[in-house]
Every structure is written in structure tokens, then in C-alpha cells.
Amino acid sequence: MGQTVNLIGAGHVGRVLGKLLAAQGFRIQRVLTRSPASAQHAVDFIGAGSVATAYDQLQPAAIHVLAVGDDQIVPASEALARAVPLHGSIVFHCSGALASDRLQAARDAGALVASVHPIRSFADPAAVVAQFSGTFCGIEGDEGALAVLTPALQAIGAQPVTINAAAKTVYHAAAVFASNYLVTVLDAALRAYQAAGIPEPVARQLAQPLASESMANVFRLGAAAALSGPIARGDLATVARQQAAVSAWDEETGALYRSLIAPTTDLARRKQQK
Incomplete structure (x- = not known):
């Protein structure tokens, strides 16, 4: 040029x-x-x-x-x-x-x-x-x-x-959610498996298909359609038990779990509306 x-x-x-x-x-x-x-x-x-x-x-x-x-x-x-x-x-x-x-x-x-x-x-x-x-x-x-x-x-x-x-900072935060914070959530999953007595290398093998399939479904179907698990099923009793158990095991990871309940519940509502 x-x-x-x-x-x-x-x-x-x-x-x-x-x-x-x-x-x-x-x-x-x-x-x-x-x-x-x-x-x-x-x-x-x-x-x-x-x-x-x-x-x-x-x-x-x-x-x-x-x-x-x-x-x-x-x-x-x-x-x-x-x-x-x-x-x-x-x-x-x-x-x-x-x-x-x-x-x-x-x-x-x-x-x-x-x-x-x-x-x-x-x-x-x-x-x-x-x-x-x-x-x-x-x-x-x-x-x-x-x-x-x-x-x-x-x-x-x-x-x-x-x-x-005007939304440049939010735009940049999107990359943090899609990359950095995704790693943080997966780390919580791996540590929770280990808390249940599963060795770390095996924990990675257990988490990989769940994480890979969930990500593939998000990009293929959209986030709402890809959501599964207790909140998507409306099983709030299980969510409450998990919240209490995770908090008892590790307070900070329990806080992370709790912070994800509300946005995941909103995502489940969107799934039901489709």
C-alpha cells in the first residue's frame, strides 16, 4: 500500500x-x-x-x-x-x-x-x-x-x-473472563477433586472432558443452551449443600462458588425462555 x-x-x-x-x-x-x-x-x-x-x-x-x-x-x-x-x-x-x-x-x-x-x-x-x-x-x-x-x-x-x-474496559474484561478467570475456575475444580482424594494428574483427566465439552457447546450452541447441572435443573437443594460443603473445605473457594450462583441462575432462566 x-x-x-x-x-x-x-x-x-x-x-x-x-x-x-x-x-x-x-x-x-x-x-x-x-x-x-x-x-x-x-x-x-x-x-x-x-x-x-x-x-x-x-x-x-x-x-x-x-x-x-x-x-x-x-x-x-x-x-x-x-x-x-x-x-x-x-x-x-x-x-x-x-x-x-x-x-x-x-x-x-x-x-x-x-x-x-x-x-x-x-x-x-x-x-x-x-x-x-x-x-x-x-x-x-x-x-x-x-x-x-x-x-x-x-x-x-x-x-x-x-x-x-465507551465500553473499552468492559471489552477488555471480556478477554479476562474468557481466559484468565476461566483458568481460575478450572483450578477450583481441580483442587476440589483433590480434596475428595483424587490425585492431581487424575483430577485433570476427570475435568478435561467436562471442560472441553462445555466450551465446545458454548461456542456451538450459545451459553444458555450449553448450561447443564443442578442450577439448570432447578435443583437448589443440591446447590445449597455444595455451597456449604465447599465453604467448609475452603472459605475462598466457597465465596467463588457463591458468587457464581446468581449469574448462573440468570443464565438458566434465559435457557428456559428459549
Whole structure:
């Protein structure tokens, strides 16, 4: 596509986006990170661009990517606005938790702003580059910025999904529920099996088909239709006995069990209404 790109911050996400954009004809100009060594590492990984050690070494560009930590987005936007003419350019950050309004300094300087959040793990950048096709990206921001970024993301294999900027934190929490907290609930299941005298390796074998089949049913049928168990059957006496037994065994796990009763009861109501 030929547009010029500056990359500010080049951790795993920045490096992956830089390499994918370069492969599609975007011209990576400068890579600015906290140290020249990390910037050079990113340039080597991307196979394009040159190292910058300060904002005043950046050149004007069509697109500026702020692949920095959440706490650095506002300072980076302000520093970029002081150092480079931004009128008519696009500035976007990659945070899943913060909206594009954190780039107000760039907007005030004449840029169109947006956020682009690739929804996947970036633990292995080389593997992500090879397997990026189909990756969903939550996007929001100025209409003019999204008009340019949407086809650019599609060109690198992404599936852009427009999100409500006002609900950005809730959007990010969705990933926590689907990933982090799911692990926490499964840990509670494994520990409860062990409390019943089942060795941990066997507990994992017992829990795996239940967890795998439940997840498969959620994604195939929807959450309400996938719900089973005592609450779905209306067996509240069993729920009460389990609540008491789990709390007696482990108070914190009992509190977790109790906190899940109300939302699961609501889910069961939705199942009955279908």
C-alpha cells in the first residue's frame, strides 16, 4: 500500500505488526524504543526500518503506531505531537483496555486517532507472524482513521471488529473472563477433586472432558443452551449443600462458588425462555 509508518515501542505486538505491515508494502521508517539495542532487535526482526533513539529523530509519516505500555500511551502521544508534524496522519495505539481518546494530544495536533487491539497471545512473535491470518482486532476511533486502517488490517490477515469506545474496559474484561478467570475456575475444580482424594494428574483427566465439552457447546450452541447441572435443573437443594460443603473445605473457594450462583441462575432462566 506504500504508506510510511513510524513504530514507537517495539515489544512483541509492535514487532509483529511492523513485520506484517512491511510484508504488505508499508514502508517502516523509524523504530523508537527505550533502548537502541531493543530498537535494533526490532528492526532486525521486521527486516525494515532504522533505529531512532529520540522522538526528534522521527520523520513525518502517514501512520504512527504506539505499541507501548498502557501507562505510556499519553506521554508517547504528547512527545510525538511535540516532535513531528501530525496534520493529516494517523496515530493509533494497541491497548485492549484504553480507548483512542488517550491520544488527544495527537488529535489536537491534527492527527486522526484510533486504537487497534489484536485479540491473541503474543508470547512467540515469530509464530504469531506465521499464524496471524484470521486474528480478530478490536478497533475504534476516528472514522477517517478506521477507513485507512481497516483495509490495512485486512491486508495483513486480520479480521477487524468495531467496538464501542465507551465500553473499552468492559471489552477488555471480556478477554479476562474468557481466559484468565476461566483458568481460575478450572483450578477450583481441580483442587476440589483433590480434596475428595483424587490425585492431581487424575483430577485433570476427570475435568478435561467436562471442560472441553462445555466450551465446545458454548461456542456451538450459545451459553444458555450449553448450561447443564443442578442450577439448570432447578435443583437448589443440591446447590445449597455444595455451597456449604465447599465453604467448609475452603472459605475462598466457597465465596467463588457463591458468587457464581446468581449469574448462573440468570443464565438458566434465559435457557428456559428459549
